[in-house]
Amino acid sequence: MEKCSIKMEKKATKNPSGWKNFLAAGRSLAVLDLLLPVTIISAITIGVVISVYVPASRQAFDPSRHASFVGVSVPLLVGMVVMMVPPICKVSWESIHKLLSKQYIRDQLLISIFLNWVVGPLLMTGLAWMTLFKFPEYRQGIIMIGAARCIAMVLIWNQIAGGENELCVVLIILNSLLQMILYAPFQILYCYIISGDQPSVAKSALYAEVAKSVGVFLGIPMAAGIAIRLAFIFSLGKTKYEKYILKFISPWSMIGFHYTIFVLFISRGYQFVHEIGQALLCFAPLILYFSIAWFTTFAIMRFLGRAKATNEEGCECDQELLIKNIWGKRTCTASYPIVMTQCFTVASNNFELSLAVAISTYGNDSKQATAAIIGPLLEVPYMLALSMIAKALKSTFIWRTEHLETGR
Template identity: 65%
Template sequence: MKEYQKSGIALPTSINTMDRTEILNIVRSLSWTDLMMPFTIVMSMVIAVIISVYVPASRHTFDAEGHPNLLGVSVPLTVGMIAMMIPPICKVSWESIHNYLKNEYVKKQLVVSLFLNWVVGPLLMTALAWMALFNYKEYRQGIIMIGIARCIAMVLTWNQIAGGDNDLCVVLVVMNSFLQMIFYAPLQIVYCYLISNDHLDASIRAMFEEVAKSVGVFLGIPLGIGISLRMVSIAMVGKSNYDKYILKFISPWSVIGFHYTLFVIFISRGYQFIHEIGSAILCFVPLVLYFFTAWFSTFALMRYLSVSKNNIQGECYCDKELVLKRAWGKRSCNASFPVTMTQCFTMASNNFELSLAVAISLYGNSSKQSIAATFGPLLEVPILLILAIVARILKPFFFWKNES
């Protein structure tokens, strides 16, 4: 065992020996905020839908139509989406990010993420959308638009809860944000129109402009505020005081902004959602399948990619230990848990802000495409939150690279 510990591999708990007490200890390790989030999210949605149904004026108060808006998204909703992104960005060591990017391992992760997010993700969502919504063109287009909008916001929250690599996550978010300006419009044209031989309702130039503006607002603004806030604060009070006081004050605003954003979304669209519940059930099928398939497939892939020659040849001590314990993943004990979580949630998450903004801009506020885009956060929020907690529970069952 001592020889094993020196190898730098974290010893997992055997499936046969892990009891309820150990699982309870893992759950207790989560903060109250993490544990209460499923309930507060559900309550926010339920209360917002009730208000939307029984107080009709509220829908128009938070709606973009007839009010000041940015890119077809209401100002209250824009404020919430920007506010929830700033705290995770403030946690990134931007002053030393150039050194982080020189790491060869990080470069490899960028390549892996590029393939998963821009090749596998859109293909998977498109296939599932066609499977469930073959006869519902508008809803199918809305679901596909969710699939090709790679996450640039909420993934930071899920990654943080699961214990992922925050620096890598933000780097991937920034990469996906710039790539969306290049790839989103062409992918939407290919998957929504060329494959189905449908007529394109908007010009290619208009689509590119909408995507560029959406990314500029929903990432550019919080990125600029977050980086400026960190740099100015560190220059004024020093890094230790920044981490101890300022960051401690900023961090909770991500969760606050997230709940506020959901509240605004479901007040403005709750009535619509209730009256489209039949179609919603059909739209739920590809979304639910996507989230679980994308997450668990990426989990398996990341562990497979960590298999070394020594593990394959059975020359690694940890391989023998795993066989004796009958633990999972016996040949992939060099996998990094934080990096694996970051890749899993980056792949499984989608940018519902962008897909909703583009759907409203191109098809209208009451279009079936925008209604389908609304279902994204409704399912993504509880499912990915559950997966974030499941990730923490699954961790002891596997060998992981010791990064403490």
């Protein structure tokens, strides 16, 4: 009987332990990746100090006093668009038709749609209500993060953890397109209809405002990113594009992100200091969401891998490996790269979009915007830690390594 191809990195003196693998993963990260939490906190701190000690600075980016577009001051609008264009430039839009021809990708798409667009928003809504039931504005900001599925930073986490790059690209494209359609109705559904809260304006007017914000803050970056990528690939070739153009474009995402946070805390820092006790409550639902979403997806994908192999004719696990004292030895058929891609896609959120829509809809001095800022403040270090945990789990479980075209 033909056996499944199984890969095992066992805990022994010959191979690194899970803990050593965790530390090795941390050492393999780029210095700038490790410094992200520090630079974000620095941008927030400097912005708050300026806001508190230079009161006039709070009005510098007030959309009611200066040039604005969709309710956002032009300088802030530029920062938010700039931070979203580079990740879209990294997505292989020109190869989507080739990727969709692979059976394993089509299978994983159905799983991802359910986990990302059914489970994810419902989980974040439930956690927001459980922890912020007395603070409707902060709760709405957290729910808006849950409705925004990740299309940007997940590329980084997936690469660090060793996930499946082709699958990640397809999931990002899918989430980008679905977000254009679903974010506005989801925001109304989870923030107001399910929750029972009443918006300050009619739901139809709020829907139109959110849809317009999504069109601007996701539509414009998507159009710009796709145009830049395709124009340079067809004029210079993919190799030169990735070597020169993408290398120049990539840092602007974090530059724009830090600039946006800096500006927001200049205008919002004074209020943030006086509401710090309430604002810190937003940490609870986010930490719970990242943890529950990631580890639950990990368990689900391991189980689905086992079920799939059980149903495959002529496929069994290597009995020699099963007798080893290894965690997860009864579910040895899951594919590590696919499991990691699904885990990080479900656990991550598009904080750029939720932040942009919160500012556009509720104002840059709103509590919804403050909650949206806390998202990346937590997500960046937490996802870095999960990326290293993933590396440790790779040596703790037995993983299947069949070729992708067999469906894994």
